[in-house]
Amino acid sequence: MAYQGFAQEYLGMPAVTRAYTTACVLTTAAVQLEFITPFQLYFNPDLIFRKFQIWRLITNFLFFGPLGFSFFFNMIFLYRYCRMLEEGSFRGRTADFVFMFLFGGFLMTLFGLFASLFFLGQAFTIMLVYVWSRRNPYIRMNFFGLLNFQAPFLPWVLMGFSLLLGNSIIIDLLGIAVGHIYYFLEDVFPNQPGGKKLLLTPGFLKMVFDTPEEDPNYNPLPEDQPENQPGDQDQNQQQRPQ
Secondary structure: OHHHHHHHHHHOOOHHHHHHHHHHHHHHHHHHOOOOOHHHOOOOHHHHHHOOOOOHHHHOOOOOOOOOHHHHHHHHHHHHHHHHHHHOOOOOOHHHHHHHHHHHHHHHHHHHOOOOOOOOHHHHHHHHHHHHHHHOOOOEEEEOOOEEEEHHHHHHHHHHHHHHOOOOOHHHHHHHHHHHHHHHHHHHHHHOOOOOOOOOOOHHHHHHHOOOOOOOOOOOOHHHOHHHOHHHHHHHHHHOOO
């Protein structure tokens, strides 16, 4: 029963959230089982551009460290806020959600070229949290039963928590900065006088991820209409009185 419940919950996750969290868990499991090492995953511009180890552009977003408190803490926040975004403001807009992933990852990678950052998964999580918090400004949050605050303060609370744990806050600041850039370009600037939408999801992403909408003006041919299908005609003939 427990397995069935877990499988049902897993399959009930929206597609992008399921794919990303699964990739993160499997990557960490592979490192834990020593199939691969973090040295094969971390962001290294020299190895990417000179040795053509292109996979590092992706794998540095998938590894959150060895199994422990930090890993589970990040996974919980990643799963929770990625899913709430995908089922909330991005419902029915999977292509736009994927484009946000690509846009955020691109900006973080550019910053990583000029800073000694090896893994950007935590920054990506903070970006998701930031976008969700700005789109839900009136929700009251409770952090470990100690702090009560409005949702927009959540990224800053998480940054303070990282500081208390002795971690560098550069990663958190990067996630907040990229999240704010996306939020400003997507939600704020288009609504300003003279503003316009600058982040346009490419058409090929919409073709791959979004279900095409039915044309309300489309009229099927007479032979394609349901009432003219052969099965319906046979049924109608059988129902005629003898």
